[in-house]
Amino acid sequence: MKYTCPVCGYSKLTKPPEDYYICPCCGTEFENDDSEVSHAELRDSWLSAGAPWFSQATRPPPYWNPYVQLLRAGYGHKVKTQNTQSSTQELRLAAPVYRSGMTHVYVQSETSSNSRIEARV
Numbered sequence: 001m002k003y004t005c006p007v008c009g010y011s012k013l014t015k016p017p018e019d020y021y022i023c024p025c026c027g028t029e030f031e032n033d034d035s036e037v038s039h040a041e042l043r044d045s046w047l048s049a050g051a052p053w054f055s056q057a058t059r060p061p062p063y064w065n066p067y068v069q070l071l072r073a074g075y076g077h078k079v080k081t082q083n084t085q086s087s088t089q090e091l092r093l094a095a096p097v098y099r100s101g102m103t104h105v106y107v108q109s110e111t112s113s114n115s116r117i118e119a120r121v
């Protein structure tokens with residue numbers, strides 16, 4: 001049984017995201033880090049730090065891409081705090097059309113109200 005991290009979307013957690021289990025991908029310690037901070041806020045922090053792989057003991061999957069991972073988990077459109085209607089739709093379209101060769105980038109706007117993941121061919 002594999003579980004998906006509610007912060008970063010990593011889908012190979014070996015335990016449920018609770019009980020002080022630490023996500024090897026984003027480093028969230030469940031029921032500690034997320035006791036007073038929302039998963040969306042933790043996700044924003046992780047993305048703002050460049051979405052680094054956390055664990056030294058567990059290696060990232062081959063060809064791991066944090067932005068593709070977020071899109072596949074359905075979190076792409078939740079990255080920004082204030083969605084506009086058009087960019088929300090854009091991201092929902094971006095996830096299903098993902099294919100190898102596409103590059104996904106985290107775009108942080110200067111107003112910070114429109115940060116999002118974009119797919120580029």
Ligand SMILES: [Zn+2]
Nearest residue numbers: 005008023026
């Ligand atoms: Zn995680």
